[in-house]
Amino acid sequence: MENLSANNLYSFYGKSPVLQGVSFDLKPGEFLSVLGRNGVGKTTLLKSIMGLTDSCKGDLQFGGSDLLKCSTPQRALQGIGYIPQGREIIPRFTVRENILMGTFARADGKREIPDYLFDMFPILRDFISRKGGDLSGGQQQQLAIARALAMDPKILMLDEPTEGIQPNIVKQIEDAIIQLNRERGLGIILVEQNVPFARAASDRFLVLDKGRVVLGGTSAELTDAVVEEHLTF
Template sequence: MLEVKDLYSYYGKSPVIQGIDFQVAEGGFFGVVGRNGVGKTTLLRTLMGLTDRATGTIRFNGQDLLQKTTPERAGAGIAYIPQGREVIPRFTVRENLIMGTFPREDGSRDIPEHIFEMFPILDEFIERRAGDLSGGQQQQLAIGRALAMKPRIMLLDEPTEGIQPNIVQQIEQVLKQLNREMGLTIILVEQNTRFVREVADEFLLIEKGRVSLRGPGEALTGEVVEKYLSI
């Protein structure tokens, strides 16, 4: 579904991502790990066309994404949930979810019912302003907004960071369900290596913008974490 070759991505003249290669199969669950500041977020932003410049190859279902704008990439079925969630605080939950429908090819503004089944709190707080929600509830809203576009692949950047444990567990279960039961392809940037090891088909470990290690999820062992990710 997604093929990345010799990818370089720049802010200004400085390359942050350098020579990265990977593939994600349709229905796959792909994890990206690494210390803070090594380029994980930049990788996701590059896939969405949000850096200053990128070279190499990004192909999604046969399409050359490097030649497409960010809205065109969203229209192709790529959903992005950034670090920090970025819900619209003055908009209600309903309005935020409707915003998620804008890239849909069918033009419908209907909110898929399974979003409320996965996150009942969004239904309960449907007319509440997003800025009045807790951090965990906002994260649920951000995921729900992305699902409203009926994506083919979802990119998530640290979705469990700074969230209360009970909501972390709920988000983890939803991501498993989306991938394993609904066949949604997922690329996850996450510091929680336990979860990546549990769910990822494959993972990349990034250091200084380059891939230092890759393998199946179960290869993200305690020894690897100690060697590459400990402070």
């Protein structure tokens, strides 16, 4: 199984460094929450791991591969799944077509939808022929997660997956993320503002501020004092 590790990682938009000297390790099957106020570099960290910023320097390794030398499609083929803010499903494609898109990043070339996705999100089976753009925001988020899982990832990165989602679906999504980690052994990197969920779900956490890691620890160390100092607005 593969570790994901960053060491002294800098990431740039143009010539401006957004991440500055970030280091962390994600062991196989581990759940890491990335926390911080708005605009501190959390989304940029996920984009940097996927190769979606202008440039990076430092060291970023996954399973012995130097990710900084890999294209975004190559990183996906190695088993890194990414669900961005805004979900980015294709509105004119059906639910089936959206999910099948994920299979094109499978290393084994299989083009089939895993059955467990419909056990996890039954509404997607019910709406399998419906256009993605006709789903509610929460249903689109379920679809985005299913699409990423269809690529059979080893790591799943989620950027605020419950933001703007109707409350009745939030718990379903949170439960699915925990299930993927604890029952299927999927490594998770979660950017999240919901501290109680991060505390309950994750093994470890990082706090970013101004593009740097200012604190990290186990979920038990994510105390109210830490939240008050680093995460309240």
